[in-house]
Amino acid sequence: MKWTTAVSKLAEVAAGCEHARTLPAGLVGFQAEEAWVFGSLLGPRREQVDDLTGVGVALAVDLPESDCALFTRPPAGEHWLNAAGLAKLPVRLLFRSGRAPVWNHVVERPVRFWSHADGLDHEVLLQLRSGDGEALRPEAPAPGELRERLDRDLAASLAALARTTRAYDEKRWSPGSPKKRGDALCDAALGYVDLRAARDSLGG
Structure with a gap:
């Protein structure tokens, strides 16, 4: 997909997270607290990104680490994705516990672009569109x-x-x-x- 299209998917993720918060707890099972972008969108801008892996998003959810092991879906994960309207979105979405740091060797130096407290960070999306995501990234861990x-x-x-x-x-x-x-x-x-x-x- 085009670079600008890929960045726009982040806004769709944020909208899905917000929508899920309006639904009954029994329908969604848990809620997202923050969304972080990782991967190629934090690098220099290019014409195209991979349709399946080009948009990396780590969702920090209100569940313990034991329910959010790497590459797995938490209990009710499928229900949450469907309720949020994100089940078919071309995004590599990883569930991470909001009770621990979101980053690891896969979610490498991520940048937060949405939170329940502050909403969508439009400045982050603008910088990503221009290909300046590297400037937003934190220092690499020791x-x-x-x-x-x-x-x-x-x-x-x-x-x-x-x-x-x-x-x-x-x-x-x-x-x-x-x-x-x-x-x-x-x-x-x-x-x-x-x-x-x-x-x-x-x-x-």
């Missing part, structure tokens, strides 16, 4: 800080992998399609493998 962050992410990821493995095994022969359970297990495994590799690369 190696020790990154190791600590990945250790916490790994703990949440391992718990998610154990939980989804049990769920898949317990219901393996139950009636109905096992696709959702299989997808959840795959997502948890991918997150753990990715985190394990990143943590091992740091040593210590």
Whole structure:
């Protein structure tokens, strides 16, 4: 998609988050508190970005870290995406706990563009459109800080992998399609493998 189109998707994410907050708690299950952009939109402007991975967004939600392991969806995640109107939006959307730092080795030096408290940050979107996102990014974490962050992410990821493995095994022969359970297990495994590799690369 075009660069300007990709940046406009961030405004759509913000609108979806705001809309979800108007719905009954029983329908959405949880709420987004902040939205952070990461990835290629924080780099220099170019004509096109990848349709599937070009727009990276980390949503900080009001759930514990154990419910927001890397690459997984929290309980009621699908319901929330549908209610917010974001299920089919071409955005690489990662759920992150609002009770911990949003960043890690994937969500690298992200920039907040929306929060429930302050709304959409139009200045951030203007700077991204011009290709000056790098100037908005925080400093890279020190190696020790990154190791600590990945250790916490790994703990949440391992718990998610154990939980989804049990769920898949317990219901393996139950009636109905096992696709959702299989997808959840795959997502948890991918997150753990990715985190394990990143943590091992740091040593210590």
